[in-house]
Amino acid sequence: MLRNGISAWSVLRCSTLLAITVLSGCSLFAPEVGTLDDAVIVVVPTELEPQKSVIKPRPPAPPPEQSGLPPVAIVLTSSQPAFLDVANALVEHLDDFELFNLSDSSQPPVTVLRVINDSDSGTVVAIGLRAAKSSVAMSDAPVIFSQVFNHQDHGLLTANSRGVAPLAPLEAQLAAWTKIDPGISRIGIIVGEGHDALINEAQLAAQKHNVELHIRIANSDQETLYLFRRMVQDIDGFWLFPDNRVLSARSLKEILEAARRSQVAVAVPNESMLNMGATISIATRAEDIAATIAGIIRKIQSDGLQSIPAISPLSAIRVVTRDGVTVVNR
Amino acid sequence: MTMRFAAITDGVAKLFSRRDPGAKSTKRALVHEILSIQVMSAALIGVLAIVGLYWGGQWVLRDNYSRWALQWTEQLNELGSPLYLTDNHESRISLDSFVDRYPEIDQVVYFAKDGAVLHTFDNSEDIDDVSALSDSKLREAIEVVGQKKPYLMRGGLLDPKQFEILAPVWVESIPDDGLFGFDAASADNLAKTELIGFVKIKLDFMMFHDHLLSNIRSAVLVLLGFLLLFALYGRHALQKALSSISDLQRPIQELAKGNLNVNFEPAKHREISDIVEALETTASALSERDAQLRKLANHDSLTGLFNRRRFNEELKAEVVKVMHKGGSSALFFIDLDQFKYINDACGHAAGDRLIRKVADELHRSIRQDDVIARFGGDEFAILVRTVDIAGATASAETILTNMRRMAHIEGEQVFHVHCSIGITMMTAENLHHDELINQADIACREAKSAGRNRLRIYSPPEGEGQQRMADVSWMNSLRDALDNDKFQIRFQPINNIATGETTHHELLIRLKGEDGKFVSPDAFLPSAVRFGLMNEIDFWMIRHAAIAYAEYSSPESRLKFSINLSANAFENDDLPEYVKRTFKEFDVRPADIVFEVTESLAVRRPLQVDQQIAILRDLGCQFALDDFGTGYSSFGYLQKLQFDYIKIDGTFVQDLPNNPVDQKMIKLIAEVGREAGMQTIAEYVRDAESLELLAELGVDMAQGFFVGRPSKSPISKATPISLNMRRQRWSRTNRPSI
Secondary structure, three states: OOHHHOOHHHHHHHHHHHHHHHHHOOOOOOOOOOOHHHOEEEEOOOOOOHHHOOOOOOOOOOOOOOOOOOOEEEEEOOOOHHHHHHHHHHHOOOOOEEEEEOOOOOOOHHHHHHHHHHOOOOEEEEEOHHHHHHHHHHOOOOEEEEOOOOHHHHOOOOOOEEEEOOOOOHHHHHHHHHHHOOOOOEEEEEEOOOOHHHHHHHHHHHHHOOOEEEEEEOOOHHHHHHHHHHHHHHOOEEEOOOOHHHOOHHHHHHHHHHHHHOOOEEEEOOHHHHHHOOOEEEEOOHHHHHHHHHHHHHHHHHHOHHHOOOEEOOOOOEEEEOOOEEEEOO | OHHHHHHHHHHHHHHOOOOOOOOOOOOOOHHHHHHHHHHHHHHHHHHHHHHHHHHHHHHHHHHHHHHHHHHHHHHHHHHHHHHHHOOOHHHHHHHHHHHHHOOOEEEEEEEEOOOOEEEEEEOOOOOOOOOOOOHHHHHHHHHOOOOOOOOEEEOOOOOHHHEEEEEEEEEEEOOOOOOOOOOHHHHOOOOEEEEEEEEEEEEOOHHHHHHHHHHHHHHHHHHHHHHHHHHHHHHHHHHHHOHHHHOOHHHHHHHHHOOOOOOOOOOOOHHHHHHHHHHHHHHHHHHHHHHHHHHHHHEOOOOOOEOHHHHHHHHHHHHHHHHHHOOOEEEEEEEEOOHHHHHHHHOHHHHHHHHHHHHHHHHHHOOOOOEEEEEEOOEEEEEEOOOOHHHHHHHHHHHHHHHHHOOEEEOOEEEOOOEEEEEEEEEOOEOOHHHHHHHHHHHHHHHHHOOOOOEEEOOOOOOHHHHHHHHHHHHHHHHHHHHOOOEEEEEEEEEEOOOOOEEEEEEEEEEEOOOOOEEOHHHHHHHHHHOOOHHHHHHHHHHHHHHHHHHHOOOOOOOOEEEEOOHHHHHOOOHHHHHHHHHHHOOOOHHHEEEEEEHHHHHHOHHHHHHHHHHHHHHOOEEEEEEEOOOOOOHHHHHHHOOOEEEEOHHHOOOHHHOHHHHHHHHHHHHHHHHOOOEEEEOOOOOHHHHHHHHHHOOOEEEOOOOOOOEOOOOOOOOOOOHHHHHHHHHHHHOOOO
16 A cells, blocks of 8 residues: 555556556647547446446557656645546656645644645645645645636635646537537536636637537526526526536536426536436546646746646546446547 | 204204194104204214315415425525526516416515515515514524525414515535535535525415315305205105104004094004004004993993983984984883882892893894883883884884783792883974973873873874974074073072071072063973073073072071072083082082972982982082972982972962862971971962961971062061961970979
8 A cells, every 4th residue: 555545556547547648649738639539439337437437458558757757745635536536647647746635634734734845845736625725825836736616716826826627628528519419509508707718718619519608607506596497498408517606416406407307418527417317427537637737747847837827728538428428538 | 053053953844844734733753853863963064074174175275385385485585596696687577577477476575684675576566565674583584594494484274365484595505626526415415505685475375265265165055955955865765764653643643533443554664563563452452442331331231222322312313314304213112010019029130130131022022223222210212213103003012012921030920011102203393302202201101191001102282383483482582591691580588487587599590581571481491401401501590599699698698599400400410510610619608509309300310310419419519309299209219319308399389278188298298308307398388378377287498479579689588477386486485494
């Protein structure tokens, strides 16, 4: 057992994924999103088990190269898979790292950051909002945060911090969706305030795929529900963005139920929502996030933090439909 | 409420009552009683059901109200949240249209977190102005945030206008990292809740309440309809079921009326069958007893022949028959000759045996269609139907012959008993029932007078036809006199010869004729007897005697009255009771009343007279034997009949000074009377000489014009005492004491 409970199996898995990523030749700074024509479509059993997704075997990968990256402090908000998977994938890219989990009550954030500051960590990777907030506030080293949607509400972007996009590339998402469901032509989006860039990206993607977007800004879950009920007759697809400020379990259930009744397809960012009635899950991939973070760390080392964009986009998507179709973008 | 309920049950009973037009009973029929109970029970159950329906409906409605209210609250919560966060105009329009869509929503008010009114949406014109929420209300509302029932509801079952819901408006969100690795199962527990305000909804469910009431009214009408049908059908069914009881009604009514020949229908039910059997047994027993009683009432117990009463019925029927169909019948009055001799010689048992033998012989001597009766003692009567005078004579001759041949052996003696027969013919001109018997009786007396053992046919004296017409006229006058109280009483004194003092007064009836003159009783009393009015006259006399007694008599000056009674009076079983009642009414002392009975009556019907006299004597009254000397009695009867006075017939007194035989007779009567304990009264005393003579002959009292004439009021006038009497009195009072 490695430090902080990381098993050998996880390491093996992450290594394999990393190799695949590397061999797939994905660009860190200007990712070209592969088309779905290149994707491998694999039918999985009806019961969705994301961790058991089957990947088509590839030619053996070359041995991993030495990363040459400085020591990295990885700070996790919690041990939930969304964070842990990223950390596991990231460590494959690192020679020297230290992992800190803020869900461990014996390690309050201030203590952790003190330790980090006292260490020789060149970069802090914060996964999750709590880790990001603490790291950005207290870290002396540059901070790269990921798995944070509403970073703007918490002032996470500073001179000493950069972020990784919380969502898979919107164009790739839309391409996958329209490929799977060619009839989709009118898609609704309800999101909270402060996501103009996201909205712009969505509109560009929609334009490319001849999709009409109906975008509304909400301020609460009630309002989200209210706006959804009003738009549901005008759309045939709903693109759920993971803005927790304007969503609640209750409103999610209502939206999915209303969408089902109105036969509106719903794309969600989390496979677990497929059980609630969503039509398609288009999520990020931890390997992609980890590779992106690793790329940022190298860039920081080579060119400095200023060369890094505020939010670095991702390049990979993982699409799972409710009827068991999985699409993995190389 | 109870009186109204009773009135309703009476009304229901009357509605279904079917009383016979002639029914006098005010009791309810059993069918109606049972039906009333059933209908009332059904009505009560129906009422309970309706009440249950109403309350149940109200509970259901309230349940629904709650659900609707909650649903609307959630919807309004959702619809209203934009008002708090963005104040969206579109959301206002949506809220307006939502509220308009539901007329049950009177008003929706959104409050800020501090309770201040933000927005109001009214759906009703008569709604009160809204004020901010009070602190207590705010606290209450805050406490329900996130609860299973996140609202406060106020509303009552009985007041559907007062439904009100106050609910907090809050928003939820997923924790910051919640959507990364979202888990629906645990997401609710992790939700962040933020209260943003309150919404109050005023609801008016009167429409549903009215609808419920309308349904209930319809249910009530349907229920009433069913009740009516149930009542109508139930009446029919009950009547059918109880028919075995109601079938008993008419036969029992007939039984109660005395008709013992009723038929009872066989009962369908076991219990009623037992009752019917018992009734049939009872009717049979009553019928037998009735037959026995009829037999006893109609027959002579010694001979088995018809008795007088029954014979009179047959006679009356025969009178009617002859009257309508014409023809003639005959009435025989038969009296045994010398029966008394056999009775006295051999005893009453032998006399009874003889009477039975005679009855059998007479019965054999007549036709089957003829009627024979024993009138009492040794008197018989025979109704010979449809026969002329020759046939009647032949029939009577047959009887005489058979009787002559008949020999009665009693012990070692053989008796030949003959009879005397009086015959009267019943024709269209001679049909008065009482008169017929009298005629036959008279004819029989004539036969006896002529030597016995023979027959005599009654022939009316001359002028009887005219007499009949006069009688009818008298009948009308007498009827009028009775109806209009036209009789009058006159008082004639009876004086003690020895003392010259009035002992009592005889009451004499007078009738004022149309000419204003008074008519003697001899003129109208026979007609009264003939036309059956005598009984009424007798009772009139008794009553007016009592009235006179009350008027004239006092404890200081007591009067004594003597009243004549006819034979009809003694035939009336009500006589003693009437006397008792009248004496009580006018406070008459019975000892001050003397009833006069004619000798002939006393002799002819001794048993009946004796019974009535016994009752009246027990009451305290006294009795006088009137017209003594004119009847057929012997002195032996005087002892038997127990009279207080003997009134010597006037025929013996009228010419007393010149008739030594009358003097002897009177002396004898006085002596016998004295020995028998009776006082003698001489009638028709007209002069002093007669009075003097009567005193010498030992008569106690005198009555007549010399003593005093009849007057309107009881006058007492002393009569002169005879010289001998004076001498005797003087010697008694002045005899020196030894």
